Amino acid sequence: MKKNEKLNTWLWKWHFIAGLISLPFILILSITGGIYLFKADYEKPRQKNIKEVAVAIDRISLDQQWQIANKNAVKKPNALLLPTSKHHATEFISGRFSGQSSVFVNPYTGEISGEIVTKETDMYTIRKLHGELLMGKFGTKIVELIASWMLVLILTGLYVWWPGRGWKLKGFFIPRIGEGKRTFFRDMHSISGFWISGLLILILAGAFPWTDVVGGNFKKLQEMTNTGYPDSWKGHQLQSQHKAEPITLDQIAIKAEALHLTGTVKIHFPKGPQGVFSVSNNNPSDLNSQKKIHFDQYSGKQILSNDWQDVGVLMRGRMWVMAFHQGEFGVWNWWLMFFTAIALTIMSGSALISYILRKRKGSWGIPKVPITFKIGYGIIIIIGILGLVFPLFGASIIILLIVEYIRTIKKKRKTILSA
Template sequence: MSGAYRAVWRWHFYAGVIVMPFLMLLALTGGLYLFKDEIDQLAHRRMIQIAPSAARAAPEAWIASAAKAGGGRAANLLLPAAPDQAVKVRVDRPDGAQKMVFVDPHTARVTGVIDDGGVTETIKKLHSLSLLGGTTGTTLNILIEIVAGWTIVLCATGLHLWWPRRRQGAVLIPRETDARRRPFWRDLHALVGLYVGGVVLFLAVTGMPWSAVWGDQVMGVVKASGWGRPPAPVAGAWQKAEHHDHPAGAGWTMEGVVLPSPSHGRLDLTGVVAAAAAHDLPRPYTVSIPAQPGTAYTVTAQVRRVQDSRTLYIDPARGAVLADIGFERFGPGAKAIEWGIYTHQGTQFGQINRLIMLAGCLGVWLLGVSGLMMWWKRRPPSLSRARPGVSLGAPTAPPGPRVRAAVLGIVIPLCILYPLTGLSLVTVLLLDFAARRLMRRRPAVS
């Protein structure tokens, strides 16, 4: 076994130890979130399903009922596409809590109240590692960038280890072997990595826009360069939305900003819905209700394909549409990132898209289990008396310039592409170097 091969194997091992627990959590929650609509229907069916009717209450009655039931201000509402589904209204309470209120659009009767987002919102926050919220949630979300970078290390080193050498043929199907032996798990691990590794890599890269550091920086660069959000169509630039006015469902490119209105006043919600209908905005769509005067309503279509993305900004005083922003107006950077997000979420190419993403999530678990089984079958007889440098069962670190070149070839590109991942790689390198020096100095046990 060459020194370079052992070095790559060693880093594949360490990458798996560091990233796999988090990656398996992301795969589990991501796999569940692919079935968001089905989970919502199962968990909240009695609140969502209503009797269809030709009658319809005024939208003002919807938000009045929701505000009373939720104990706060109606911040946004989702108008469903089907007449047998309730309107969902998010209510912001004075204590900072948010509630989701289901309202029958035909009668304005409240059919249920839950915490905002329900079950799938909890799954989403687990997936982004931001469940705790606040500073702690942001700190945990930073792990997204680190995990994504280490996943790239896993995929690159795994492909190198699988690649056929000399007279050894490529392993493309499982070889006949006993499931109790390590070769079985090695073949399973290699083949799952080969067939779903590209999907896992795609999920890691396209998940980066949500990371707390890299995602925010890239968002700023893309939008500042003119490759992202289109210019504001009226006098005055886009304004950063305050927390209570953050537009719901606006997507990566248009999230976090609102459009100021040239006139002051308050249009009733009936006028907003009528304006959206007059501009042929298909349902379902979300209406964000501004709390501050002089801010336009943000009305965003909830679509499954990125090219159907569309957001209207409606003057709260006159009902005029100030801007109609579709996908075709995005810059090339925003288009690429938005396409990656929709594909990541399994909606861009229909059911086959969802199944391929699900295969990637299941593959992560198979890789984790098979990797653990391989380690278990080759673990040191006694971890406390293992040979220096292999106390965890990792291959020894061979010396030599080729090995250093291989390690630097991994570290330097990732330091440039993902700084937090690069920092974690440098940290592991230093710890590994210090541990090996310490083990060499330790006196041998007779």
Template structure:
């Protein structure tokens, strides 16, 4: 082995031994998050799905009244309506929840006057959330940049035909939110996030040095390093699992680790913004014009939804974010069919009194930096192209959890072999 490859082997070995346990933990929790949306909706299907009725859907005003009856002190920040007739209406409540029916830690305006529920994950991708990102909790895509996503109040799910409350989700108490916090080290605050970011960076070096070590010196050895010898003993199988499967998984794991670094360090997002000449901060939401007279009623959410459906009749969902105060505007996010992620929405701001268009932006018109950072999470979790890439991400991260184990076994076997060779020499010298 050349001195250069010997140096790479040393780096590969000791980085792997030092970070092996963390890599195994991160990969296993990543496997769970790959199917976050599907598992969440499967475990709580009654929350997300209803049997479609022959009667027309209820108005958003009726849905809001049902939520107020369920939580008298609730302040509605936004509503999300799906085109799928089997989906419930998701209502986001403003403020951080303190638990218990009708209890809210932080208050905003009621439906009509409005309130802004926080959408940390969407803001991390460089844009405001749609109604506090109502209903985008399980499997929400597009998280990137600063990686914030801990804010926001609970979401209430309402049957659009009967106004029955089908469930409530507190994002902070959600199982998958806990797994994500563990996966990203956020349970330990900034220090934990830094550790995970460093671990992802170390993993990149391990993968890069692994490719160098895999690359054979002779062309004849290529085929041997591309196939697992299934009929061999366990030591050879362990070797092939690490070397051969490691080669196939390395490219995918490199992309996963790279996006993990991007979500862990703020400077990555800032650097992307500078390189793409994108704004470092998202623009403030436009304000509504002052009403002509006193006592002017705000533009009704049902009228907003009707306008959105008229402009995009084939949309998969419509998310309404209500204004936070008397000067705020109504934000409408629309997901069109074939969108690359659930956050790849077209957005408009409407005057809350007249319903007139103030400004708008399609997904393609967003700054390049925002779009790149918005892809970090869907690429990282495999949600970028749906089921095929989710399965791929699951398999690759599961393999990633085995490589520290197989690598450690290879190192131990090599040490034992060296010790056996040294014993006869020691006896002869004695």
């Protein structure tokens, strides 16, 4: 591909400016993302005394356990997880996502073995640092803006990296070692960026569903196109046929176990006398196996069953990239995400070192674009599309254009005054 050198310089300029501004945030995101991958390994030994109990001969009923949990939980439990081992305490869950808390009941003694409040865990803090820089909604917007610019950095970086005068192994695919520190760190930045560029785009796709603006717009698109979860998935419109006594938790647990669902199986409690029991499984490593089945709380009869094929295509795609982003598809996915986090940290660090080595005293070192250069319509259209898809990026472009316009006016005035 023959490169337009003026366009290359212009793209390098904005790649340089955007990278300089984004660099501290990208380092935080890559480091915290890498740390969060160790969530299960970090929490398992620390929560072992809460989640695991000594096995005894007799077990108390799930209804009795629920009564105990209800008296001791911060909030009234709305679901329970089916234990997968005789050594596991029964987990009763209140709330969802960041507002979730779990109380654990020893199924043999009826004692509370402990409680885990999501917001009070160390990994919750890491996740909040990764997702919102510990600054709430404002921090979420900053992370979303940085993620939008990261996509632009990848695209502009690939163009700048692309060899305009023939392909060479060194300098394009492996770093040059014997040509000085500046060349080495520049190569480390550009080459590592090339090797992980595709992965980074996929990882960013998995990050945007959590954002406020892009994620919110995506949810609206799902609603408009009816490609999210079906209404029957949550079962709000379903009703139990009211009778004298509802079935017990042990009875619904037997029905849930008979379904042979893979992953973590949850029993959702009925909401009110006409509500239903709902059984679902969470299995990110095999999304196709996920189901949600609703039962009449009095007769125990199955009312409705949904599987993954009933979920809209946009939601299925969204859940896939989100699971990939968190390394949930197995060991290979975990190592791929961990490798990418390390590579992104190296890429960012080498960019900073390369900049320090090339920067002259009293100058920012921003590449100078020829005055005669004019942006083509193709570039304008691409920027416009990116601005529409990523509104915060579009807003930042408008601000940059205003700043650039003011600077141009000031330069003209100075030229006129000096003349």
